[in-house]
Amino acid sequence: MAENDKIIDEVVANDYKYGFTTNIEQEFAAVGLSEDTVRFISAKKEEPEWMLEWRLKAYKAWLKMEQPKWQNVHFPEIDFQSIIYYAAQKKKKVINSLDDVDPEIRNTYDKLGIPIQEQKLLAGVAVDYVMDSESVITTFRESLKEKGIIFCSISEAIRVQPELVKKYLGSVVPQRDNYYAALNSAVFSDGSFVYIPKGVRCPMELSTYFRINAENTGQFERTLIIADEGSYVSYLEGCTAPMRDENQLHAAVVELVTHDNAEIKYSTVQNWYPGDKEGKGGIYNFVTKRGICQGKNSKISWTQVETGSAITWKYPSCILKGDNSIGEFYSVAVTNNYQQADTGTKMIHIGKNTKSRIVSKGISAGKSQNSYRGQVQVHRTADNAYNSSQCDSLLIGDKCGAHTFPYLEIKNSTGKVEHEATTSKIGEDLLFYCNQRGLTNEEAVSMIINGYCKEVFKQLPMEFMVEAQKLLSISLEGSVG
Amino acid sequence: MLSIKNLNVGIAEKQILKDFNLEIKPGEIHAIMGPNGTGKSTLASTLAGKEDYEVLSGEVTFNGKNLLEMSADERAREGVFLAFQYPVEIPGVSTTNFMKAAVNAKRKHQGLEPMDAKDFLKLMREKMALVEMNKEFTSRSVNEGFSGGEKKRNEIFQMAMLEPTLCLLDETDSGLDIDALRIVANGVNKLRDDKRSFLVITHYQRLLNYIVPDYVHVMYGGKIVKSGGKELALKLEEQGYDWIKEENSELV
Numbered sequence: 001m002a003e004n005d006k007i008i009d010e011v012v013a014n015d016y017k018y019g020f021t022t023n024i025e026q027e028f029a030a031v032g033l034s035e036d037t038v039r040f041i042s043a044k045k046e047e048p049e050w051m052l053e054w055r056l057k058a059y060k061a062w063l064k065m066e067q068p069k070w071q072n073v074h075f076p077e078i079d080f081q082s083i084i085y086y087a088a089q090k091k092k093k094v095i096n097s098l099d100d101v102d103p104e105i106r107n108t109y110d111k112l113g114i115p116i117q118e119q120k121l122l123a124g125v126a127v128d129y130v131m132d133s134e135s136v137i138t139t140f141r142e143s144l145k146e147k148g149i150i151f152c153s154i155s156e157a158i159r160v161q162p163e164l165v166k167k168y169l170g171s172v173v174p175q176r177d178n179y180y181a182a183l184n185s186a187v188f189s190d191g192s193f194v195y196i197p198k199g200v201r202c203p204m205e206l207s208t209y210f211r212i213n214a215e216n217t218g219q220f221e222r223t224l225i226i227a228d229e230g231s232y233v234s235y236l237e238g239c240t241a242p243m244r245d246e247n248q249l250h251a252a253v254v255e256l257v258t259h260d261n262a263e264i265k266y267s268t269v270q271n272w273y274p275g276d277k278e279g280k281g282g283i284y285n286f287v288t289k290r291g292i293c294q295g296k297n298s299k300i301s302w303t304q305v306e307t308g309s310a311i312t313w314k315y316p317s318c319i320l321k322g323d324n325s326i327g328e329f330y331s332v333a334v335t336n337n338y339q340q341a342d343t344g345t346k347m348i349h350i351g352k353n354t355k356s357r358i359v360s361k362g363i364s365a366g367k368s369q370n371s372y373r374g375q376v377q378v379h380r381t382a383d384n385a386y387n388s389s390q391c392d393s394l395l396i397g398d399k400c401g402a403h404t405f406p407y408l409e410i411k412n413s414t415g416k417v418e419h420e421a422t423t424s425k426i427g428e429d430l431l432f433y434c435n436q437r438g439l440t441n442e443e444a445v446s447m448i449i450n451g452y453c454k455e456v457f458k459q460l461p462m463e464f465m466v467e468a469q470k471l472l473s474i475s476l477e478g479s480v481g
Numbered sequence: 482m483l484s485i486k487n488l489n490v491g492i493a494e495k496q497i498l499k500d501f502n503l504e505i506k507p508g509e510i511h512a513i514m515g516p517n518g519t520g521k522s523t524l525a526s527t528l529a530g531k532e533d534y535e536v537l538s539g540e541v542t543f544n545g546k547n548l549l550e551m552s553a554d555e556r557a558r559e560g561v562f563l564a565f566q567y568p569v570e571i572p573g574v575s576t577t578n579f580m581k582a583a584v585n586a587k588r589k590h591q592g593l594e595p596m597d598a599k600d601f602l603k604l605m606r607e608k609m610a611l612v613e614m615n616k617e618f619t620s621r622s623v624n625e626g627f628s629g630g631e632k633k634r635n636e637i638f639q640m641a642m643l644e645p646t647l648c649l650l651d652e653t654d655s656g657l658d659i660d661a662l663r664i665v666a667n668g669v670n671k672l673r674d675d676k677r678s679f680l681v682i683t684h685y686q687r688l689l690n691y692i693v694p695d696y697v698h699v700m701y702g703g704k705i706v707k708s709g710g711k712e713l714a715l716k717l718e719e720q721g722y723d724w725i726k727e728e729n730s731e732l733v
Contacts, residue, residue, distance in 0.1 A: 428533075433569040435553035436529050436562070437583040437639065438590070447582055451573025451622065 029086035041086050045155045058175035058185030065179045072371040073311050073340040084217040085187045148197040157193035172255040172292045180251040181288040184220045191221035196231040207236040218249040227262035234265040249284045256291030258298035265301045272308035279338025282310025289316035293325030301328040303459040305468045307475040317346035320354035327356040330456040335368030344374035349382035358389040361453050364400035365479035371403040378415040385415040393423045396479050446473040482507045488539030490527050497523040499703035508675040513682045515700035516722045521682045525651040529563040530556045558590035562645035564636040566652045571623040579623045608641040612668040630661035637668040650681045654688040666691030686718035702732030
């Protein structure tokens with residue numbers, strides 16, 4: 001058995017290949033958080049007065065709130081006065097085309113394998129590139145504009161689309177929703193804004209790539225996606241960060257709104273720096289993601305592949321308000337070494353004949369802890385609601401943990417709720433079987449895990465499915481050997 | 482091609498194989514019979530490189546190389562194939578994908594490019610026919626929800642795909658009805674040639690009516706106590722193992 005332990009130790013040991021930093025001149029807000037910080041950020045963004053008021057309201061709410069403690073993750077108290085809340089490129093010029101992007105930044109995205117070039121590789125995917133506190137560039141804007149689709153940074157939307165932003169910002173995740181959402185509302189710096197007009201099917205995948213670069217800096221991005229009646233959009237976010245010894249905070253808020261017969265498909269491939277093998281450093285990924293199916297027959301589908309971050313703490317949720325609306329949550333969460341994850345979803349059934357489906361695959365290796373936490377609420381009004389939940393945990397080695405916390409609140413007797421959970425191990429017999437067919441332990445583990453997660457992967461757009469499979473293999477490299 | 486000399490193997494502090502010796506030449510079929518608990522499966526698992534089995538002493542040479550120095554996956558890529566007594570299920574991984582990975586791992590080892598998709602599917606069809614396997618098998622997850630007979634057929638199918646030089650069949654006949662037994666045995670027979678050798682482990686003579694061995698060995702107490710031609714299997718079928726046990730009572 002000692003042999004097997006060694007094998008497992010080897011596959012779990014991995015290297016993070018996105019850990020470099022970009023050398024650009026940046027300007028920062030003063031360290032710490034005060035009303036002045038909020039005013040500084042708002043001024044930097046040249047925001048209108050109403051936006052500043054909105055932020056200050058959030059800041060005042062945050063001051064009175066306390067950090068939640070109920071989650072199954074453990075970390076030292078965060079000192080919010082030691083964080084820098086704004087970091088942006090110093091030499092600003094108006095960016096009219098791709099050629100205007102700082103070569104260092106272009107280089108960064110090249111290294112990440114997502115070149116800022118519309119005609120190459122990501123043909124068919126429009127990307128908003130966000131580094132630290134600002135959006136660098138958004139590609140394919142013109143061709144989207146022809147269809148009436150707005151895809152830009154949230155800072156720009158606040159200036160150019162104030163009515164839309166005023167109407168929807170905070171409508172799904174209010175300022176005082178929770179501690180980190182309040183913090184985000186006060187200091188968020190950038191993120192993406194998407195509006196799909198009535199009856200338009202967005203012709204390409206929209207994507208935002210988030211990159212933390214600066215040291216001691218928190219990233220607080222804000223994303224808002226609105227799908228008007230009968231529209232459809234598929235959106236993907238990816239993220240990485242340099243390797244640093246200290247922990248960095250990433251507290252984002254994502255809000256989705258679908259009107260009648262509209263659909264949003266939101267996919268995340270999260271690969272923030274997870275910390276080193278001893279658990280030093282890494283990103284604290286504390287995120288509030290929520291969508292509301294406002295209209296009837298609308299649909300919101302979350303798919304997430306979470307491999308990075310020292311701590312992942314998030315529950316992409318759906319409020320199923322419109323009759324016949326559908327919410328879906330497909331998740332693969334991988335933890336290795338000392339990573340911790342407490343993730344899952346909330347499905348809130350309000351409208352009639354609403355349906356939700358949850359498929360969660362947790363994979364734990366090394367000394368990591370992986371928790372699924374999910375809530376299904378069926379309100380009195382939600383006649384004939386239906387939920388099916390499937391939560392599977394896979395353990396690699398015997399030093400990691402998997403936990404499942406399902407919560408059900410059913411207030412309407414016509415509802416039907418199904419919950420299924422399994423826990424399994426990659427046993428020696430399975431590894432030996434694969435070895436005997438000529439596969440190394442790493443090849444075997446990668447194949448087994450990709451098979452295990454197939455149901456979730458097939459929800460991802462094709463090119464990202466391949467990416468996710470590779471990422472999974474890399475994250476578990478060394479977990480069996 | 483396979484030479485086992487004075488092999489001693491233990492598991493969890495208990496010695497199972499005791500000074501075991503066996504020579505197999507290219508193209509030969511050797512059957513190993515014997516009562517329960519005499520070390521037949523230990524022999525197969527040890528040759529395949531399962532780590533639970535500890536080699537205490539002895540030598541195993543396979544095609545001129547020291548087999549005991551290789552990891553299980555290296556042995557497989559070098560041409561050792563074990564048809565498992567209890568094949569494992571791999572949820573979510575189709576037989577096609579599993580075989581593609583295995584075939585290409587072997588090709589990489591031989592310095593060859595991965596097989597292109599068209600050739601691979603052609604090969605799959607060819608080998609599926611050997612064990613009368615339906616096409617739908619290959620899109621299902623490996624062994625998941627397969628009957629006992631289907632699992633064993635799948636083992637022989639994989640063997641055909643990987644074209645090993647040494648095939649170890651560990652009680653491939655157990656749990657098979659007469660039709661499945663015939664299909665499995667036919668598959669094996671079609672794979673016989675003058676370079677490929679077989680070590681067939683079985684409790685029953687029945688399988689050897691279909692797969693006719695060159696040599697039959699009887700194992701008892703961790704070693705071979707009697708060797709002969711195929712007629713030895715018939716004698717065992719008739720008389721059972723009691724006479725073997727009596728002749729070798731000092732071994733246990």
